[in-house]
Amino acid sequence: MKKFVLIVAGGRGSRMKQAVPKQFAEIEGKPILMHTFEAFLKYGEEMDFFLVLPETEIPVWKKLCKKHDFNLQHSLVAGGETRFHSVKNGLAAIGDEGIVFIHDGVRPFVSVQTIENCFKMTAEKGNALPVIPVSESVREVLNGGTRAVNRNNFFMVQTPQTFRVSAIKNAYNQNYSEKFTDDASVLESSGEAINLVEGNRENIKITWPADLKIARALMNS
Secondary structure, X not given: OOEEEEEEOOOOOHHHOXXXXXXXXXXXXXXXXXHHHHHHXXXXXXXXXXXXXXXXXXXXXXXXXXXXXXXXXXXXXXXXXXXHHHHHHHHHOOOOOOEEEEEEOOOOOOOHHHHHHHHHHHHHHOXXXXXXXXXXXXXXXXXXXXXXXXXXXXXXXXXXXXXXXXHHHHHOOOOOOOOOOOHHHHHHHOOOOOOEXXXXXXXXXXXXXXXXXXXXXXXXX
């Protein structure tokens, strides 16, 4: 079965409070984005890679590839106004049949086991959403107050969110809505049930300056 990896790195990294977009910040001498590609190569090389970047950052990425001698074959796609539009642009660039892993460019620690969990579930049931249990107490804001809720009913969502290509392409034909917080919510709104699989706790999304410190510690370990 054909496998596609769609890596989305359309963010500007404003929360990181640095001039360099977060996907280009370096860990162990290489941009985070290159480590993310390499995480999938550990799983297997028989995949087609697509990278979505803001159009203005594509020349920067090409220069970084030359600087770091990064020669992994991949196709570049210009991002859109929102993540929804960026993913939609990326999906338009890939074939119509197979399985697609849609992954955040700033999650370089996804494990081989998580990727395999996603692939197996998608091959069997059509989609897979990697999650981890909530380990802290959770409260809900409600009617001007708050209340405790059962954390066992909630999970933290990760990527790669994985789908049969035809189904997720069809879901992305609908109009954008602010309720679409991720790719699974787009598919779910088209009437599909979402299947959960086990993720890995190291698979953090590098968003804040503290995340970068954690990422460097993980890489060193």
